[in-house]
Amino acid sequence: MIKENMNEVDYRKSKIKSRIAWTIAIIFACLMLVLTLAPFFFMIMNSFRKQFDMLQQGVFHLPDPWIIENYVEVIEKGFFGYFLRSVIVVAISLVLMLIISAFAAYPLSRMKFKLNPWIYALIVAMMSVPMHVTLIPIFKLTTAVGFYDSLKSLIGPYVAFALPMSVFILTAFMKTIPKEIEESAEIDGCNRYKNFFFMILPLSKSGLSTLAIYNGVSMWNEFAFANTLLISPQNKTLPLALGQFKGEHAMNMPIIMAVLTLSVLPMIILFIIFQDKLVKGMMAGAVKG
Amino acid sequence: MKKDNKLGLAQAKARSTARAATVFLIPALLLITIFIIYPVIDTFVISGYKWNGISSDRFFVGMDNWKTLIHDEMFWKSFKHNLIVMVFSILLQIPLGMLLATFLDAGGKKFNLFKVIWFLPYLISSVAIAFLFNYALMTNGGIVSSLATIIKGQKTNIDLLGTAPNALYTVIGVMAWQFTPFYMVYFMAGYGNIDTTIYEAAVIDGATRWQYIKHIAIPLLGPIFKTACTMSLIGSLKYFDMIWNMTQGGPAGSTELMATYMYKLSFQQFNMGYGSTVAAGMFILITAIALIFNKVFKVKEDY
Numbered sequence: 001m002i003k004e005n006m007n008e009v010d011y012r013k014s015k016i017k018s019r020i021a022w023t024i025a026i027i028f029a030c031l032m033l034v035l036t037l038a039p040f041f042f043m044i045m046n047s048f049r050k051q052f053d054m055l056q057q058g059v060f061h062l063p064d065p066w067i068i069e070n071y072v073e074v075i076e077k078g079f080f081g082y083f084l085r086s087v088i089v090v091a092i093s094l095v096l097m098l099i100i101s102a103f104a105a106y107p108l109s110r111m112k113f114k115l116n117p118w119i120y121a122l123i124v125a126m127m128s129v130p131m132h133v134t135l136i137p138i139f140k141l142t143t144a145v146g147f148y149d150s151l152k153s154l155i156g157p158y159v160a161f162a163l164p165m166s167v168f169i170l171t172a173f174m175k176t177i178p179k180e181i182e183e184s185a186e187i188d189g190c191n192r193y194k195n196f197f198f199m200i201l202p203l204s205k206s207g208l209s210t211l212a213i214y215n216g217v218s219m220w221n222e223f224a225f226a227n228t229l230l231i232s233p234q235n236k237t238l239p240l241a242l243g244q245f246k247g248e249h250a251m252n253m254p255i256i257m258a259v260l261t262l263s264v265l266p267m268i269i270l271f272i273i274f275q276d277k278l279v280k281g282m283m284a285g286a287v288k289g
Numbered sequence: 290m291k292k293d294n295k296l297g298l299a300q301a302k303a304r305s306t307a308r309a310a311t312v313f314l315i316p317a318l319l320l321i322t323i324f325i326i327y328p329v330i331d332t333f334v335i336s337g338y339k340w341n342g343i344s345s346d347r348f349f350v351g352m353d354n355w356k357t358l359i360h361d362e363m364f365w366k367s368f369k370h371n372l373i374v375m376v377f378s379i380l381l382q383i384p385l386g387m388l389l390a391t392f393l394d395a396g397g398k399k400f401n402l403f404k405v406i407w408f409l410p411y412l413i414s415s416v417a418i419a420f421l422f423n424y425a426l427m428t429n430g431g432i433v434s435s436l437a438t439i440i441k442g443q444k445t446n447i448d449l450l451g452t453a454p455n456a457l458y459t460v461i462g463v464m465a466w467q468f469t470p471f472y473m474v475y476f477m478a479g480y481g482n483i484d485t486t487i488y489e490a491a492v493i494d495g496a497t498r499w500q501y502i503k504h505i506a507i508p509l510l511g512p513i514f515k516t517a518c519t520m521s522l523i524g525s526l527k528y529f530d531m532i533w534n535m536t537q538g539g540p541a542g543s544t545e546l547m548a549t550y551m552y553k554l555s556f557q558q559f560n561m562g563y564g565s566t567v568a569a570g571m572f573i574l575i576t577a578i579a580l581i582f583n584k585v586f587k588v589k590e591d592y
Contacts, residue, residue: 014497018497018499021499025392025395028388028392029389029392029400029403032389032407033403033406033407035466036406036407036409036410036466037406037409038425038432039410039421039422039425039432039466040409042421042424042425042432043421043425046424054430055429055430058430058435059430059431059432059435060435100316100317100320101317103313103314103316103317104313104314104316104317104318106313107309107310107313107314108314111306111309111310112303112306113303113306113307113310114307116310119314119318122321123317123318123321126321126325126326128523128575128576128579129325129329129572130526130527130548130571130572130575131527132527132529132548132551132552132568132571133328133329133332133568133569133571133572134324134325134328134329134332135551135552135555135556135568136328136331136332136335136342136555136561136564136565136568137327137328137329137331137332137335138324138328139342139555139556140331140335140342141323141328156320156323156324157324159320159324160320160321160323160324160325161324161325163317163320163321164321164325167317192306192309193309196313220414221414221415221416221530223414223415223416223529223530223533223534224529224530224533224552228556239414239416239417242416242417242420242534243416243534246420253424256420256424257424260417260420260421263414263417264412264413264417267412267413268409268412271408271409271412275405279408279474282411283471283474283475283478
């Protein structure tokens with residue numbers, strides 16, 4: 001319709017118009033590119049500078065000379081300890097969380113019992129509880145059982161706060177698996193437990209991997225619980241490393257930038273390798289709304 | 290009365306189902322009870338006490354803490370900051386995210402590099418972003434001050450995080466830097482979910498890509514828009530990590546949010562009784578706002 005009514009002049013006009021629009025759009029896009037990259041540029045450049053290099057040369061100047069001593073010092077001062085502790089906490093919490101949420105999603109998605117809708121509603125409602133509201137009682141609980149200032153104090157809260165959304169997503173996911181699969185397995189003599197481990201769990205793999213990415217990233221970055229429940233440097237996780245290094249080297253910005261670069265690096269590497277999968281996983285939280 | 294065989298069998302099956310369901314659900318329910326439900330209740334209980342969080346003696350003070358909260362200027366100021374953050378988050382992040390998504394959708398595959406780079410900020414934790422911008426926006430020699438120096442031709446220092454009205458807006462800007470990529474990908478998924486036959490039909494009718502986006506795709510994104518607003522709204526009421534690491538609520542409380550205020554009271558001043566009251570107040574406000582927002586939007590959707 002639109003094309004038919006357009007004569008030659010109109011057509012040319014609209015072509016020019018669209019070219020102008022595209023030029024503006026591209027300029028805007030490049031501006032956004034600069035805005036996005038500037039802080040990264042600042043971080044990486046400074047991590048290779050000498051302590052007062054930036055103040056003398058200015059922020060837009062390349063490091064002169066380039067040095068790697070900042071990285072050496074950060075690693076010598078125990079960076080990988082923080083890293084390793086984060087890996088341990090996230091790995092344990094993630095495995096527990098995936099098993100427990102798959103456990104819960106199975107009956108909620110595939111069994112008929114009286115309390116089913118109520119339990120489901122209860123778990124889903126927990127998604128909207130802000131974790132800050134629970135900080136003081138969890139601090140209290142942790143000191144009471146003697147877990148304060150140890151890595152195990154984090155596992156309970158991490159698993160529990162990841163559960164509601166994971167159960168929500170997995171329940172929806174397991175509902176899409178056809179009923180006939182279990183029925184035929186039942187005829188072959190499988191009970192519910194075997195069904196779960198040998199049928200449903202393997203079929204839920206793609207849902208589980210999305211959840212692993214989303215929750216893995218948020219546990220890896222978690223700050224508030226870690227900052228409340230851990231106190232000694234030899235127990236702290238990666239998000240607390242920055243504060244710890246800043247406390248010791250507040251004036252030495254290049255050291256902090258080296259810590260920053262090292263702690264950002266794993267995510268960037270993962271992003272480069274698993275781009276689409278990672279983006280999809282990180283967006284899983286969007287269903288929360 | 291003797292039941293017939295069939296009914297007995299059905300009952301037995303129902304019972305075994307119930308038993309299996311219980312076994313599968315117990316771990317999740319146990320953890321949620323210990324780490325979410327019980328703490329929320331306990332927060333309300335502790336709010337009735339004067340307690341420093343460490344010593345065993347705590348005094349029951351009834352509603353005193355709640356009376357203090359209602360007249361606590363700092364708490365309401367923090368809440369106001371949360372609302373400002375909320376409004377600017379919705380006004381900045383969502384339209385900007387949508388603009389970037391539209392650009393990428395219109396450009397197709399050849400703009401992939403833009404997409405990859407624009408997504409980068411969302412990969413970094415709020416804590417790392419806080420430290421990075423603390424240094425990048427330094428008054429002396431930071432990026433903004435240096436730019437101003439070049440433009441003005443003389444040494445200029447711009448104090449973005451150390452003075453009262455600037456700090457809050459700087460923090461809002463940094464939040465936009467962090468979260469715009471999230472909404473970008475979110476709206477891209479929205480564009481992707483629109484049935485391709487709609488686009489094909491529009492092209493057959495002679496619509497350009499831009500006309501399709503303006504008149505067909507954007508109106509179809511309505512429900513996604515609502516969800517994006519809800520997420521932004523709830524997210525900004527709970528905001529904590531970045532502000533805590535960037536300004537600790539300062540200077541002079543000008544970037545204080547409900548969560549940072551609560552944290553400061555509880556874990557720096559060890560006033561856990563009143564800290565719990567602030568946490569409980571925060572819980573009530575967030576729940577109320579979320580409920581109201583959902584209700585208002587549902588009504589609109591029903592037209």
